[in-house]
Amino acid sequence: MESVAAMKDALDRQLKAIANPHRRQILEWLKDPRAHFPPQVDGDLVEDGACAVFIMDKLGLAQPTTAQHLKALVDAGLILPKRIRQWTFYRRDEAAIADLGKMLAERL
Amino acid sequence: MESVAAMKDALDRQLKAIANPHRRQILEWLKDPRAHFPPQVDGDLVEDGACAVFIMDKLGLAQPTTAQHLKALVDAGLILPKRIRQWTFYRRDEAAIADLGKMLAERL
């Protein structure tokens, strides 16, 4: 069981995460990875997620900046990282995103 | 009809507005003004909203800072200001808040 303060911190992280346009764009792209990212050899686009390299390319931001945005989304619990060989793939945590959406629709 | 860019700007303002704990606290208090604010002589607590002075007192922030937070919420279209005599009262724009919540639940 989590403390109230910890839950508020978690909500704060999630709301700050979606308060940034680049991070919302990433979440949007990951809704349909096949439509937005090229085919991958090492990791299924849907099952494992999109490769950080492709996300970086589409964002048009530097690698450290992209990594920072992805970390913010992971720390907020909105996307799930999966390391395969030397790559990290990211996919949406649909359950967490749905929970957040429901929470906001009900309690905002 | 609004442009897509203008709609994205509006969403950005709304998400940035609720990304701040103080502003979320204000929205929370305004859900039940009678429970959180003292009776008012000049303006109905529910119909017109809570007086900025009382909101400031509860926040424990300076007047200019409180005014800034209230402006952010007004500019985001989440609360409605009403000037009566020398006071400004604020109440939730329930329709706008519900729209935002629904939007996030469906499209996040």
Add this chain to the structure above:
DNA sequence: TTTGAATATCGCAATTTTACGATATAAAGT
């Protein structure tokens, strides 16, 4: 019309966020 109270705005400091280059680490192929 002066006084007092509420609100709005200005200017500025402190903090946080965003972005990047440099560099370190990790993993794979040569």
Add this chain to the structure above:
DNA sequence: ACTTTATATCGTAAAATTGCGATATTCAAA
């Protein structure tokens, strides 16, 4: 082992956010 590629981290600069004091403005009462 060495090189290449992907990722992570460090340090730092620029921009945005948050907060406040000082001050202007607004409005009503004295």
